Amino acid sequence: MKRVAIVLPSPFRRECWRSPLRGPWLTSVLGAVLLAGIPIVAVTGLLSYAAYEPSLGRNNLIGDPGLLDFYVFSWPTSPSWLYALTQGLHVTVGIALVPIVLVKLWSAMPKLFEWPALRSPAHALERVSLALLVSSTLFQFATGILNAQLYYPWRFSFLAAHFYGAWVFLAAFVLHAVLKLPTMRRSLRQRRLLDELRRGLDETKPETGDSALIPAAPSAPTISRRGVLGLTGGASLGLLALTAGQSVGGPLREIALLAPHGRDLGSGPNDFQINKTAASVGITSAQTGDAWRLRVAGGPRPLELSRAQLLALPQHSYELTIACVEGWSTTQSWSGVRLRDLAAVAGVETFDELYVESVQRGGSFRRASLSVSQASDRRALLALRVNGADLSADHGYPARIVVPALPGVHCTKWVSLLEFRGTRA
Amino acid sequence: MSLHRVYGAGALHLLSTLAALAVAAYAFTRIFAGAQPANVVAWFAGALVAHDLIAFPLYTALDRLARGRRMRGVNYVRVPALLAGLSFIVFAPLILGLGDGRYERATTLSQDVYLGRWLLLCGALFAASALVYALRARRR
Numbered sequence: 385m386k387r388v389a390i391v392l393p394s395p396f397r398r399e400c401w402r403s404p405l406r407g408p409w410l411t412s413v414l415g416a417v418l419l420a421g422i423p424i425v426a427v428t429g430l431l432s433y434a435a436y437e438p439s440l441g442r443n444n445l446i447g448d449p450g451l452l453d454f455y456v457f458s459w460p461t462s463p464s465w466l467y468a469l470t471q472g473l474h475v476t477v478g479i480a481l482v483p484i485v486l487v488k489l490w491s492a493m494p495k496l497f498e499w500p501a502l503r504s505p506a507h508a509l510e511r512v513s514l515a516l517l518v519s520s521t522l523f524q525f526a527t528g529i530l531n532a533q534l535y536y537p538w539r540f541s542f543l544a545a546h547f548y549g550a551w552v553f554l555a556a557f558v559l560h561a562v563l564k565l566p567t568m569r570r571s572l573r574q575r576r577l578l579d580e581l582r583r584g585l586d587e588t589k590p591e592t593g594d595s596a597l598i599p600a601a602p603s604a605p606t607i608s609r610r611g612v613l614g615l616t617g618g619a620s621l622g623l624l625a626l627t628a629g630q631s632v633g634g635p636l637r638e639i640a641l642l643a644p645h646g647r648d649l650g651s652g653p654n655d656f657q658i659n660k661t662a663a664s665v666g667i668t669s670a671q672t673g674d675a676w677r678l679r680v681a682g683g684p685r686p687l688e689l690s691r692a693q694l695l696a697l698p699q700h701s702y703e704l705t706i707a708c709v710e711g712w713s714t715t716q717s718w719s720g721v722r723l724r725d726l727a728a729v730a731g732v733e734t735f736d737e738l739y740v741e742s743v744q745r746g747g748s749f750r751r752a753s754l755s756v757s758q759a760s761d762r763r764a765l766l767a768l769r770v771n772g773a774d775l776s777a778d779h780g781y782p783a784r785i786v787v788p789a790l791p792g793v794h795c796t797k798w799v800s801l802l803e804f805r806g807t808r809a
Numbered sequence: 810m811s812l813h814r815v816y817g818a819g820a821l822h823l824l825s826t827l828a829a830l831a832v833a834a835y836a837f838t839r840i841f842a843g844a845q846p847a848n849v850v851a852w853f854a855g856a857l858v859a860h861d862l863i864a865f866p867l868y869t870a871l872d873r874l875a876r877g878r879r880m881r882g883v884n885y886v887r888v889p890a891l892l893a894g895l896s897f898i899v900f901a902p903l904i905l906g907l908g909d910g911r912y913e914r915a916t917t918l919s920q921d922v923y924l925g926r927w928l929l930l931c932g933a934l935f936a937a938s939a940l941v942y943a944l945r946a947r948r949r
Contacts, residue, residue, distance in 0.1 A: 446839075446843070447839065447842050447843045448842075450835075450839050451835070452832075452835070452836065452839070479899060482895065482898075482899055483895060486895075489860065489861075489865075490865070493861075493865060496861055503817065504816065504817025504818070505815070505816050505817055506816050506817035506818035506822055506823065506826075507817055509823075509826045509827075509830070510822075510826060512830065513826055513829055513830060513833075515857065516830075516833050518857055518860070518861070519853045519854065519856050519857040520833075520853065522856035522857065522859075522860055523852060523853050523856050526852075526856060527852075529899060530902060533900070533902040533903050533908070533912065534902075534908055534911045534912045534915055535902035535907050535908040535911070535912075536908075536911075537907075538848060538852055539844065539845050539848040540840065540843070540844030540845065540848055540849050540852075541843050541844060544839070544840060544842075544843050544844070545840050545844065545849065545852075548836040548837070548839040548840045549836070549840065551832060551833070551835075551836035551839075552832075552833040552836045552837060554832075555828075555829040555830070555832035555833040555836070556829060556833060558829065559825055559826060559828075559829035562825055563822065563825070563826075606876050606883055606884070607884050607887070611884065615888055615891065618892075619891065619892055619895050622892060622895075622896070623895070623896070623899060626896065626900075641926045641930065642896060642899075642900040642903065642904075642923060642926060642927065642930075644903060644912065644916075645916070647918055647922075649917070649918070657916070658915070658916050658917055659915060659916070660915050661914060661915060661916070661917055663914065664914040664915050778917065
């Protein structure tokens with residue numbers, strides 16, 4: 385019988401991987417950056433879930449309560465820019481990590497084609513967990529980035545998939561970090577970062593050791609190791625600069641060229657970022673015209689108030705930030721009636737929840753429930769005016785909710801009903 | 810027979826891997842609960858295939874093409890090309906005007922500006938790289 389030599393297709397042969405830069409040190413440096421950056425994105429993401437106060441009313445939009453959708457505290461109202469900070473970090477740091485993730489994947493790619501493909505049950509399980517890690521990483525980044533640009537080319541709920549996708553990712557990420565931490569520490573000791581940053585192309589030599597990441601037959605370098613690190617870091621800073629302005633505001637907004645909400649809408653009192661226009665959710669002028677009334681329910685004296693009657697109540701003004709889950713924010717001077725004053729007018733003394741409904745007919749965010757601390761904050765407003773002018777239709781005329789540190793989608797626009805629930809006489 | 814010989818690693822490895830896989834599997838059941846499971850799986854698997862088996866070989870081949878002819882100053886092409894590509898994949902929906910006008914309806918803003926802005930960004934990146942290349946070539 386003739387012996388047939390099995391020739392593996394090229395990526396499965398170690399000689400195929402020629403870059404002299406690949407090696408455990410480079411992979412570990414990138415891994416260390418992710419080990420610092422990913423927790424910021426993960427924690428702020430979980431905080432965003434808590435900020436929705438999912439235990440109240442119908443705030444939970446990700447299905448029946450499960451075991452992982454826990455949160456341990458009530459979302460505070462101070463500082464008023466809290467959600468702008470946490471969600472700005474979530475989106476901006478997430479986008480800035482894209483180059484690090486991609487270069488990290490490039491650096492570890494020989495592992496995908498390692499041969500023999502399965503050495504032991506342990507190796508098989510670890511490869512399954514790595515496949516989950518890579519696919520959930522790409523899934524989380526892709527869904528988050530597309531959501532921020534209002535593009536939904538899938539047939540599942542973004543909220544549920546991004547939230548539970550995060551748990552798939554976190555399980556695989558923590559496992560990978562735990563299993564690889566010793567390797568990472570060992571590899572990082574092999575070279576000093578500062579030394580490596582001094583080495584130009586001529587001094588760029590392959591890493592040494594027995595790691596499968598190190599090429600068996602390296603080609604001559606075409607870029608230095610510091611060049612790769614500089615390019616990765618520079619790309620990350622570049623994306624940061626293109627995005628951060630929509631959250632930070634001020635002059636940075638000018639350079640947020642590609643950010644979905646980095647643009648200037650004009651100089652009028654209502655010329656600031658809009659997330660849902662009145663037309664896009666089917667609000668008609670008939671619904672919000674003179675016939676509009678605000679119903680205040682739950683107390684011994686149910687009320688129906690016209691806008692003129694609301695304007696006759698004591699008015700208060702506060703600088704408050706609308707911060708959106710998509711990572712942008714805007715701070716404006718809002719004025720209107722305090723929610724707690726409206727409770728008092730309706731005869732409500734104590735309550736568990738303030739349920740708010742919009743005249744909007746469809747959509748997940750036509751209603752929201754506020755916690756007692758959110759509704760009782762002295763800066764929690766039923767806003768009627770902004771920057772000294774009446775609200776525009778797109779900003780929620782005749783009346784909208786503005787509460788410090790409340791996620792933007794819960795700052796309900798075109799409010800028609802305030803219902804104090806769990807009231808006691 | 811020891812666990813190490815059968816399994817290939819220690820008990821801690823086995824337990825932590827099983828724990829992570831169990832949590833991930835539970836999370837998947839939760840995503841499936843409110844969606845078409847096939848579509849969710851397609852997105853997770855598709856992301857893996859799109860990166861590992863399409864994007865990675867593609868950019869590797871492009872890079873080999875660029876440096877295969879021992880092109881001088883290959884990094885002056887690589888750097889702006891990589892930055893242009895990266896900004897494209899991150900902001901592709903805006904640049905390509907995807908989403909059936911949802912962005913415009915929601916924000917009152919036109920999506921059309923992003924293609925132009927991205928092209929100008931590319932122009933600036935390549936021009937800056939050319940300038941640096943020319944200055945350095947002259948100094949040598």
